Amino acid sequence: MNETRDRILDVALDVLGEDPDAGMGDIASAAGVVRRTVYGHFPSRLDLVRTLTQRAVSEMTAVLTQADTAGTEADAAWAGFVARLWPVAHRYRVLLALRRGEYGETIHGLLGPLDALLAGLVARGQDGEVFAGHLPASVLSQVAYGAVFAIADSDLSNGAEGARAAAITSLLMLGVPEARAVALAGGWP
Amino acid sequence: MNETRDRILDVALDVLGEDPDAGMGDIASAAGVVRRTVYGHFPSRLDLVRTLTQRAVSEMTAVLTQADTAGTEADAAWAGFVARLWPVAHRYRVLLALRRGEYGETIHGLLGPLDALLAGLVARGQDGEVFAGHLPASVLSQVAYGAVFAIADSDLSNGAEGARAAAITSLLMLGVPEARAVALAGGWP
DNA sequence: GCATTGTTGCACACCAGTGTGCAATGACGT
DNA sequence: ACGTCATTGCACACTGGTGTGCAACAATGC
Numbered sequence: 110m111n112e113t114r115d116r117i118l119d120v121a122l123d124v125l126g127e128d129p130d131a132g133m134g135d136i137a138s139a140a141g142v143v144r145r146t147v148y149g150h151f152p153s154r155l156d157l158v159r160t161l162t163q164r165a166v167s168e169m170t171a172v173l174t175q176a177d178t179a180g181t182e183a184d185a186a187w188a189g190f191v192a193r194l195w196p197v198a199h200r201y202r203v204l205l206a207l208r209r210g211e212y213g214e215t216i217h218g219l220l221g222p223l224d225a226l227l228a229g230l231v232a233r234g235q236d237g238e239v240f241a242g243h244l245p246a247s248v249l250s251q252v253a254y255g256a257v258f259a260i261a262d263s264d265l266s267n268g269a270e271g272a273r274a275a276a277i278t279s280l281l282m283l284g285v286p287e288a289r290a291v292a293l294a295g296g297w298p
Numbered sequence: 299m300n301e302t303r304d305r306i307l308d309v310a311l312d313v314l315g316e317d318p319d320a321g322m323g324d325i326a327s328a329a330g331v332v333r334r335t336v337y338g339h340f341p342s343r344l345d346l347v348r349t350l351t352q353r354a355v356s357e358m359t360a361v362l363t364q365a366d367t368a369g370t371e372a373d374a375a376w377a378g379f380v381a382r383l384w385p386v387a388h389r390y391r392v393l394l395a396l397r398r399g400e401y402g403e404t405i406h407g408l409l410g411p412l413d414a415l416l417a418g419l420v421a422r423g424q425d426g427e428v429f430a431g432h433l434p435a436s437v438l439s440q441v442a443y444g445a446v447f448a449i450a451d452s453d454l455s456n457g458a459e460g461a462r463a464a465a466i467t468s469l470l471m472l473g474v475p476e477a478r479a480v481a482l483a484g485g486w487p
Numbered sequence: 488g489c490a491t492t493g494t495t496g497c498a499c500a501c502c503a504g505t506g507t508g509c510a511a512t513g514a515c516g517t
Numbered sequence: 518a519c520g521t522c523a524t525t526g527c528a529c530a531c532t533g534g535t536g537t538g539c540a541a542c543a544a545t546g547c
Contacts (some may be wrong), residue, residue: 113523130399132504143525148506204439206398210319241476243466244449252448259441261435277432278441282471287430303494321534332495337536 114150114250116140118164121157122200127208133157158212162219165201169194170223173230183234184285188276188293190230195272198261205258227254234283241284253279303339305329311389312347318395322346351408354390358383359412362419372423373474376464377482379419380446381391384461387450394447416443423472430473433462442468 110158124131133154151157154171176189207216224247231250234240244252260275273294282291309329313320322343326333334368340346367376396405413436420439423429449464462483469479 133506134504144505145507145526146524149523154505209395238495241466241470243480244463247447248452249467251452252445255448256441256445257473259444260437263437263440274433276431278438278471279429281473282445282467282469284476286475287473291432333535334537335494338493341536383543429502458546480525 113140113142113146117142117147117150117157118161121161122165122203125158125161126200126203127206129203129210154213155215158207159219162204162207162216165204166223167218168197170226172197173184173226177226177230179213180208182239183230183237184239184280184283184289185293186230187234187253187283188280188295191276191279192272192295194257195261195275198258202258202262205255205262224251227251231283239285243284249283253282256282281295302329302331302335306331306336306339306346307350311354311392312351312352313390314347314396315392318392318399344401347396348404348408351393351396351405354386354393355408355412357386358390359415361386362415364413366415366419371428372426372435373428373469373472373478373480376417376423376442376472376479377469380465380468381412381461381483384450384464385444387464391447391451394444394451413440416440420472425447429473438472442471445471 117136117140121136124136124139128135131149134144137147138149147157151160159267166245172193173190176193179187181189201227204216204220207213208220228247231240231253232246235246235249237240239257240249257275257279260278274283276294277290280293281287285293301383306329310325313325313328322336323333325346326336329336336346340349361382362379365382366375370378371459393405393409396402396433397409407431416438420429420442423436424435424438429438432438441484446464446468449460465483466476466479469482470476474482
């Protein structure tokens with residue numbers, strides 16, 4: 110069934126989020142299914158992880174392109190990106206762990222286009238003097254969005270509290286002044 | 299020999315830095331020794347990792363207490379900490395990967411005291427209005443020093459360039475205004 | 488020469504996870 | 518009632534890493 114396949118994917122995201130080293134058996138039983146069934150849908154562990162990653166990347170890319178429309182200032186675009194990303198960031202936190210480890214190469218490759226988009230946005234902000242230039246855009250974008258996921262990983266992830274904090278923190282490290290960062294994040298001091 | 303033991307530890311830090319999932323065999327051959335010899339010094343893989351972590355923690359704790367002397371402003375103390383930490387940060391980057399995974403509990407426990415010290419420093423800065431309060435000190439300190447390691451991990455780690463960038467970035471996300479952050483990142487102990 | 492100590496080179500048992508093969512079972516629509 | 522299809526429950530082979538036991542060997546110091 111397609112329904113089973115989708116449930117496996119959903120559950121796998123959960124289980125791997127808890128423990129990136131979880132085995133096919135763990136995922137299977139968490140999905141209320143037998144290990145053999147998982148192999149029926151995904152020939153190998155890498156297939157599962159790859160599918161999962163593709164799902165995440167396309168979703169996050171959609172979020173980014175939605176936030177980064179023409180005419181939007183880079184810092185506002187970033188704030189919008191984080192705000193929209195937040196609801197799913199916690200679910201996709203496993204990606205950070207997955208980049209290292211066995212399938213690092215594959216995952217890294219799939220995330221490449223998204224990384225490029227982010228770096229582009231940051232570069233645009235640096236050119237427009239709204240972002241600081243103490244780091245190359247490729248590195249700064251990675252560190253900033255790594256911070257977002259780190260915050261999403263950390264307990265108080267649920268609610269607008271976390272979203273606000275993540276937006277402010279990432280904007281700050283991008284070089285946006287605190288007053289503007291707070292304003293963009295949607296709240297007040 | 300004690301010399302062999304030390305060499306194994308040094309090399310292990312290197313090898314595990316490259317690949318946190320490297321086996322005892324990889325470490326052994328990288329140290330120019332046989333796998334059996336490693337087990338002669340460290341009864342189990344966990345022993346090796348634990349010893350390594352203790353080494354790192356004590357070294358980093360020394361660096362922090364050296365930078366965070368009484369009378370030092372919190373932001374200056376943080377800048378000094380990053381400056382002194384930088385030379386070894388790249389070597390110890392494996393710790394970030396080690397916190398997750400098999401020995402996560404153990405490692406996390408060993409890092410606990412250091413985390414507490416860092417959180418204390420950040421809390422002091424927040425009380426003194428030099429750090430922003432958009433995140434609780436325990437989280438903010440982790441995210442900030444995670445960013446330092448992320449930058450250390452990222453290629454351009456060598457040289458004062460990276461040290462400066464890491465200091466500025468972490469200070470920015472702590473809420474220090476850009477001008478002051480740049481000034482603090484320039485002056486080393 | 489002798490004893491001690493660290494290292495080596497096997498061999499071995501063990502475990503956990505991966506991936507496959509195949510027959511049996513059950514639900515489904517027609 | 519029939520065929521189809523997903524799922525199940527085993528059994529199996531294979532891999533890669535861990536940790537141990539033991540005899541042999543080399544260097545060191547007495």
